[in-house]
Amino acid sequence: MKAADFAYRRPADLAGALAILSAEEGDIAPLAGGQSLMPMMNFRIAQPTMLLDLADVAELRGVTAGPDGLRIGAMTRYVQLAADPLVTQGAPLIGLALPHIAHAAIRNRGTIGGSVALADPAAEMPALLLAMAARIELVSLSGRRVVAADDFFLGLYETARAPDELVAAIHIPADASRRRVGFYELARRHGDYAMAGVALTAGGATGQPLASPRIAFFGLSDRAVRATGAEAALKDAQPAGDTLGAAVDSLSALPINGDLHAPPDVKLKLAGVVLRRALAGM
Amino acid sequence: MPETRDITLTVNGETVTATVPVRLNLVDFLRNSLGLTGSHVGCEHGVCGACTLDVDGATTRGCLMLAVQADGCTITTVEGLPAHGMAGALRAAFTERNALQCGFCTPGMLASALEYIGAGGAADRTAIREHLSGNYCRCTGYQSIVDAVCDVIEGRARA
Ligand SMILES: Cc1cc2nc3c(=O)[nH]c(=O)nc-3n(C[C@H](O)[C@H](O)[C@H](O)COP(=O)(O)OP(=O)(O)OC[C@H]3O[C@@H](n4cnc5c(N)ncnc54)[C@H](O)[C@@H]3O)c2cc1C
Ligand code: FES
Numbered sequence: 001m002k003a004a005d006f007a008y009r010r011p012a013d014l015a016g017a018l019a020i021l022s023a024e025e026g027d028i029a030p031l032a033g034g035q036s037l038m039p040m041m042n043f044r045i046a047q048p049t050m051l052l053d054l055a056d057v058a059e060l061r062g063v064t065a066g067p068d069g070l071r072i073g074a075m076t077r078y079v080q081l082a083a084d085p086l087v088t089q090g091a092p093l094i095g096l097a098l099p100h101i102a103h104a105a106i107r108n109r110g111t112i113g114g115s116v117a118l119a120d121p122a123a124e125m126p127a128l129l130l131a132m133a134a135r136i137e138l139v140s141l142s143g144r145r146v147v148a149a150d151d152f153f154l155g156l157y158e159t160a161r162a163p164d165e166l167v168a169a170i171h172i173p174a175d176a177s178r179r180r181v182g183f184y185e186l187a188r189r190h191g192d193y194a195m196a197g198v199a200l201t202a203g204g205a206t207g208q209p210l211a212s213p214r215i216a217f218f219g220l221s222d223r224a225v226r227a228t229g230a231e232a233a234l235k236d237a238q239p240a241g242d243t244l245g246a247a248v249d250s251l252s253a254l255p256i257n258g259d260l261h262a263p264p265d266v267k268l269k270l271a272g273v274v275l276r277r278a279l280a281g282m
Numbered sequence: 283m284p285e286t287r288d289i290t291l292t293v294n295g296e297t298v299t300a301t302v303p304v305r306l307n308l309v310d311f312l313r314n315s316l317g318l319t320g321s322h323v324g325c326e327h328g329v330c331g332a333c334t335l336d337v338d339g340a341t342t343r344g345c346l347m348l349a350v351q352a353d354g355c356t357i358t359t360v361e362g363l364p365a366h367g368m369a370g371a372l373r374a375a376f377t378e379r380n381a382l383q384c385g386f387c388t389p390g391m392l393a394s395a396l397e398y399i400g401a402g403g404a405a406d407r408t409a410i411r412e413h414l415s416g417n418y419c420r421c422t423g424y425q426s427i428v429d430a431v432c433d434v435i436e437g438r439a440r441a
């Protein structure tokens with residue numbers, strides 16, 4: 001199918017974009033890479049009255065590194081993340097996961113900000129941000145605010161972003177460059193959305209006990225979810241034997257939904273599998 | 283009245299100016315307005331890869347980009363692939379290896395394979411399959427397509 005009709009605006013800068021977002025009536029959809037929005041519009045699952053194309057908003061692009069870590073502009077594309085040593089060194093978890101996010105042609109246009117704003121329950125990026133304790137910077141005409149990833153993803157395609165706000169940037173804490181990282185997902189075809197996946201970070205040297213592990217699953221629930229039970233079970237421990245078994249058992253407390261691929265009991269089983277495999281690589 | 287915009291872009295080396303409805307997909311613009319029917323339309327939601335073409339040097343889903351977004355861009359479709367060099371060699375290898383049957387997937391497959399080869403990709407069957415994972419082929423079973431890509435990388439194919 002084809003998208004229903006809409007109005008199209010392509011502001012030259014951030015001030016212009018925010019002015020449209022706060023002043024215009026109707027359902028305004030910011031357009032980033034279009035790699036989720038366009039399919040939804042072609043299927044008429046989404047019928048925004050106006051597209052606000054962010055292509056020319058230079059303020060939303062670029063990666064900078066500072067003492068507090070990285071600031072990744074919302075309009076940074078996956079392909080740019082993969083090629084930027086600031087990202088692959090400052091956020092190695094992102095580097096590890098990127099090849100699993102969609103296909104090359106999708107990564108050429110899809111953006112980090114679009115994935116965060118969309119909050120697809122099967123998307124990798126929200127889980128990566130939870131596992132790194134990242135923060136999301138929002139901007140509107142009334143100013144800027146920064147929300148922890150833990151407080152940002154609220155439910156199915158639901159976030160803490162208000163309709164007059166744009167996702168401006170993602171902040172990755174400085175310790176993300178030093179923490180150990182793990183990632184594993186199961187998908188039917190490479191690049192498809194995962195049936196179950198996990199992202200984790202922990203302190204301590206390879207082979208040592210996991211210090212302050214942060215574990216986030218995707219593809220299980222209505223959103224990316226922290227597995228606090230598994231974090232508690234693995235804290236300051238070696239991920240092996242009974243400890244690992246207890247961490248896997250704790251996953252039954254997660255709010256798991258079935259989908260087209262698998263019912264909840266299969267998803268729970270897969271969650272244990274991906275956790276074991278992700279930990280084996282750390 | 284649907285909203286329209288004037289766009290100017292370069293398609294296969296030629297400058298094109300047109301007035302397009304803002305809701306028009308790039309691939310529909312190329313096919314229906316310019317008559318470049320080489321890029322195919324399958325799923326219209328980014329999954330099948332039949333509409334994959336080159337925008338400013340990067341493979342792009344023609345069904346997930348609006349024509350109005352292509353204002354100022356440089357587009358290469360299968361019609362614009364040169365007969366010589368890497369693109370010519372790849373097409374010769376596709377013929378040699380029977381890497382197409384019905385040909386529906388071929389324009390998108392060539393675009394994705396050329397991006398892989400052009401980036402210096404190795405003749406590693408798993409890596410090639412991963413790169414082509416976003417392009418469905420319902421005929422060949424993929425083996426012959428991977429064979430053709432390997433032939434080009436390893437210098438066995440000539441334009
Ligand atoms: C075949 C296929 C396979 C895919 N597989 C995967 C996969 O395995 N994993 C995965 O994570 N994703 C996958 N995707 C989706 C892809 O990653 C999307 O690119 C991404 O989810 C959205 O980014 P985008 O820049 O394209 O956003 P868009 O599609 O442009 O926008 C998405 C939503 O966010 C809003 N938005 C965008 N930017 C902003 C902003 N700065 N501020 C506020 N709101 C904003 C839009 O209005 C829209 O509602 C796949 C897509 C396709 C077509
Ligand atoms: S028609 Fe564009 S990916 Fe299928």
Ligand code: FES
Nearest residue numbers: 383385419420421
């Ligand atoms: S040759 Fe028929 S779909 Fe590939």
